[in-house]
Amino acid sequence: MESDELFEAISHPMRIEILRVLARRPTRFADLKRKLKIDSSGLLDFHLRKMQYILTTNGEGLYTLNERGIAALQAVETVSHMGWQRRAYCINVFVYVAMNAYFAFFIVPNSELLGLYLIVLALTTSWIVFYSYWSFVKRKIHLRKPE
Amino acid sequence: MESDELFEAISHPMRIEILRVLARRPTRFADLKRKLKIDSSGLLDFHLRKMQYILTTNGEGLYTLNERGIAALQAVETVSHMGWQRRAYCINVFVYVAMNAYFAFFIVPNSELLGLYLIVLALTTSWIVFYSYWSFVKRKIHLRKPE
DNA sequence: CCACTTAGTCAATGAGTGTTGACTTGAGCA
DNA sequence: TGCTCAAGTCAACACTCATTGACTAAGTGG
Secondary structure, eight states, rough: OHHHHHHHHOOOOHHHHHHHHHHHEEEEEHHHHTTTTTTOHHHHHHHEEEEHEEEEEETTTTTOOHHHHHHHHHHHHHHTTTTGGHHHHHHHHHHHHHHHHHHHIIISOOOOTTHHHHHHHHHHHHHHHHHIIIIIIIIOEEESOOO | OHHHHHHHTTOOOHHHHHHHHHHHHHHHHHHHHHHHTTHHHHHHHHHHHHHTEEEEEEEEEEEEHHHHHHHHHHHHHHHHHHGHHHHHHHHHHHHHHHHHHHHHIISTTTTSTHHHHHHHHHHHHHHHHHHHIIIIIIIIOSSSOOO
């Protein structure tokens, strides 16, 4: 996928707005114009033309996102949820500790499911190690303050 | 986070190349020039200037990605791994079916862990329902052929 | 039929983009 | 001291972008 064309299509605030509106529902030209409070048809036409790599016109006049448009939307979401990654990491660690503690104290003593517990332990541990490696060593973002 | 500035910074093939190089390791001006086979210093300077929202110059001449740069990298990855989403969905459904079948046939009959199984069933089912809703109803991408 | 909405197209314009190639400034070294 | 490389800066230029406002052509309601 030729990323630059896709990013070009969403490198303007108005185009990101259009993307968000179209993500909710397919919309007609005039409705877009009203929702985004654009006076000029020419301007909206210009931006829709720049987004044509991302859009299709669905039957009669309805603009809608194509597969690349959905990728673009996901890229926007990825970027705007950036601040949650540190918190997500903490939640992951907490769930790991809680889950394994629960298994170790309540499940293992009074049953023969030690094998199952070991599988769970191995899976969750490799997950948390991989995730920690990715977060700390490779990216070093979770301990730094945002600038 | 002001997404458009970030996407602006990666809406050119050369800048995506620079992003990928800097994701691997912090790099100096001349090394970037060599790696990307750019003859003109002015051109590289121009693109680095356009990417300044995403970069920091680490001590002596080393260009490196800042937190926004890492967000940009993730956006690029999101877009270029788009093709895997359909497969990921199938894997998810398979894991759901296999896991619940395993629990239902092997765990439940010969132990008192019915409660645990019901929790697992509830969690995995709500996960698969939510994921399916998101994928099929809201996005409609997993059954369509890519264009 | 007239007014009005919808969905555009088109030309003009100033600001910004991508690229080139010449120039600068400072460090390293022979 | 002069030479070379690294890391830029700068001016110039063609081209593209964002925006405006005028225009068009098709459909709709009264």
